[in-house]
Amino acid sequence: MDHVRLGRTNLMVSPVGLGCGGYSRLGMGESKDSSTAEGVVKHALDLGINYFDTARAYGTEEVVGKIVHCQRSEVVISTKTMFRDKGGDYMPAEKLVESLEKSLARMNTDYVDVFSFHGVMPQDLDYCVEEYVPVLQQQIQLGKIRYLGITESFRQDPTHEMLQRAVPVGCFDVAMVGFNFLNSGARDQVFPDCLRHDVGTQVMHAVRRALSNPAVLMQNIEQLISTGEIDKGVVNNDDPLKFLTGHPGVKSVIEAAYRYCRYEPGVSLVLTGTGSVDHLTSNVAALTAPPLPDELMSELDRVFGKVTSVSGD
Template sequence: MLQRVRFGRTELQVSPAGLGCGGSSRLGLATGGDERSAERLVRQALAKGVNFLDTARVYGTEEVVGRAIASRRSEVVVSSKSLFTNKDGTYISVVDLVASLEKSIKRIQSDYIDVFSLHGVTEKQLDYCLDEYIPELERQKALGKIRHIGITESFGQEPQHEMLSRAIPIGCFDVVMVGFNFLNQTARKQVLQLSIEHDVAVLVMHAVRRALSNAERLREIVVQLAGLGEVDPEIVDLSDPVGFLRESGESITDIAYRYCRYETGVSVVLTGTGNPEHLEKNISAINGDPVPDSIRGQLDQAFGRVQSTSAD
């Protein structure tokens, strides 16, 4: 049976697992794969019950998504995004933002985008975006080219979610994308509680990042966090920070996805890969059972004070 969850006040019914078409893999295009393989990966996700796809112009995967969903567009929720600054850091014009939207619509072979987001906004950039871009995006929404307006954070720059904690109560964003994982749990208080209050849909990115899939990188980060006072060496073994997970017999990757999936306030957990086998495992993990309370409690005790890393 296909799993579906309510996507905040959009009232869309979406799969708890969403296919992320960017990241370090970009559906395999960044790791030597071709567009045919990438299309097969999208279709594989659809066959496994995934109906939420997240892409962006900058990823170079919108056309792949468009071809893969061409025969079943109405069954799929497509989220895309636009950068809003030039390479020199200056803001693009409203005309250029609309042009970006139009190109995204064309690439996915549609006449609308379900969720269109401003991509990687920081707290310092928020006011400009609200004043300059949101009125036009609202107009595009009225024209039917956008169903819902979203915004995504720059988790690496703002691991404490300053932008999203301001943006959600404003009321113009139906969907937000937030960085959240068991190593950095700050979104629980800073973002997810607000999203529940305002009925905003939440996409989780960074559920599994480099530090959660590379033992040496995790040790390196945890030692740094201990030096900052964010991890207690009396509680966490700095030489093997998540050894208790392996002792439980559970896969660290599985636990990482399930930890996010069942966090109150989370709508969709994104997973991105170019490997069909990994995709199968990741979707199964997100659709799996909640993390046992004992393990969740250990993770919360170990990393509940962390606030300065994205786990990358």
């Protein structure tokens, strides 16, 4: 698998990253044991993936650290910290340093490649920049963090209000961005600034419930027709993605969804998460397949191009 530079960092990463959160959490979110999760991480390495995105909140840091420890210099680990306590108040800055130290201990490593604020909302950004960034920059000087990142909450902020403000600030080297063919707003609202400021991007939500479950997709489409974000006349009510699944060059909606994201200008890598080695194999095959044909890209954008209110989750 070819590697690409992650924005302005010196990190060379696979264009496919293993997402260790989401609903599956490497299978641990589906009540599978840690041995299953370890098998998924091992298989990711075998497939050529060198980017692993985890977080304290996912409960998968230990698994990632255990499996990649012997190849630490060859892999890129991204993890995150919460910044509000259980009562919803902002934590003291030293608590974030404490969170970092605990993450390092769980992963049995001396440093993390990308350390991100987890799920920042628009109203949180100024506080994070003013109160937390200087403290974490000290950790960069100490060699415990290589690069600083920020992640949005795509479900609550589907118009990317936070990232539109955060990327130009200049202190974030990497951004986690929600993007899929159901809501492609980041194409205009986020990626141009990421390219301008050379901020690396990891795409999340390339495939979530709406693009893997036909019933959830129909619920989303009905909602979007009611809000006027999808024109009723442009979709087949019985099979709204027939133009996609009926195309000879497309194997499935999931495959098409990954290919849609993979080659978008401004995208450094696309995250895929699963608790199944077979699913991981097929997802990597999709993400390393050629781009979707131009006519399908155009039709997807014609149908869904006005959508800004949903994340596809």
